[in-house]
Amino acid sequence: EVQLLQSGGGLVQPGGSLRLSCTASGFTFSSYAMRWVRQAPVKGLEWVATVSTSGGRTDYADFVEGRFTISRDNSKNTVYLQLNSLRAEDTAVYYCVKEWGGPIFDYWGQGTLVTVSS
């Protein structure tokens, strides 16, 4: 059974940092690109970042503006999202997603809430 188990998240002040983790099981992790998608009440679903199978290629949404870093450790079956210089508008539930084909999201993590507030 495919599972994506997320951890991290929580309440952080504007300008602060957080690291989200997502540990995969039930499939050959190193064979699939992984993404982070977020969902805020006002803006709906937004793609945040993508990491290739090896981790050698990454891509980000424009709104990231160099503040976030996606990475993966295939030896630990884990993908990460480092969030820096957080803003109130980054408040959202963040999902890690497994990419199948191009790009179709066949499995999602349970989601983790990031709240940016003073």
Add this chain to the structure above:
Amino acid sequence: DIQMTQSPSSLSASVGDRVTITCRASQSISYYINWYQQKPGKAPKLLIYAASSLQSGVPSRFSGSGSGTDFTLTISGLQPEDFATYFCQQSYTSPLYSVPLTFGGGTKVEIK
């Protein structure tokens, strides 16, 4: 970026009804559209990929159609477990430039 305009934003329907949700892309995306169902407090679930292919395990009352810019998701015979929010997502890619993937705004299907 490719804009996905989904309509209606909400609808009320009864068990057994046929429900149609539409998504319009701001430019042609061929058949590169996927549909997801999301229930409150849960992650989205893939229903349809590549416009009309049913994901494994999804009931056959769900179907998708369309190509180019106009697409529909149809639920034939709404069941109690189908009351949820539905999203479209374009998955168009280009070998020449980066195309950010985008989602529609969602359609909330409520009980009449």
